[in-house]
Amino acid sequence: MKLRHRRLALAAGVLAVLGVIAALVVNAMRSNLVFFYTPTQVVAHEAPQGRSFRVGGLVEPGSLSREGLAVRFVVSDGAQRLPVRYQGALPDLFKEGKGVVVQGRLDGVDFLAREVLAKHDENYMPPEAAAALKAGGHAP
Known part of the structure; x- marks a missing residue:
């Protein structure tokens, strides 16, 4: 059971890091757009x-x-x-x-x-x- 919790925590951590990276990229692109x-x-x-x-x-x-x-x-x-x-x-x-x-x-x-x-x-x-x-x- 411990191994399963570790994998779940690792997967959640990776998803959180990817979400933060995606938010930073989208914010940078939005601030550089010139209409x-x-x-x-x-x-x-x-x-x-x-x-x-x-x-x-x-x-x-x-x-x-x-x-x-x-x-x-x-x-x-x-x-x-x-x-x-x-x-x-x-x-x-x-x-x-x-x-x-x-x-x-x-x-x-x-x-x-x-x-x-x-x-x-x-x-x-x-x-x-x-x-x-x-x-x-x-x-x-």
């Missing part, structure tokens, strides 16, 4: 507050202003506009009227970007961004 939203979704408060996420759309023509490394511009999906602040060098392909994806978080009304990704291929756009632009009356 994509359109400016319309951000304005409608569908984006997470206090967490990092990505916003994609077109850089509105005439909205770009630079002051040293501080950059301000507006990302639009045709329906809504989202002011963006960024500190750093912009990618070479970054231009007004072109597609952009910014990663960061909301800071009041503005989006505080940590990373700016300029669209590098004219033939590809994330399906969510293409659908949002199409709904806003802009051809992707």
Whole structure:
């Protein structure tokens, strides 16, 4: 009978350790996920507050202003506009009227970007961004 109890305790211990490991892996994956939203979704408060996420759309023509490394511009999906602040060098392909994806978080009304990704291929756009632009009356 003792051997049976030891095996049962060992099996329970192994299952508990595996459960803890699985919970840690799932938690790490969840905290590293970065979701994509359109400016319309951000304005409608569908984006997470206090967490990092990505916003994609077109850089509105005439909205770009630079002051040293501080950059301000507006990302639009045709329906809504989202002011963006960024500190750093912009990618070479970054231009007004072109597609952009910014990663960061909301800071009041503005989006505080940590990373700016300029669209590098004219033939590809994330399906969510293409659908949002199409709904806003802009051809992707």
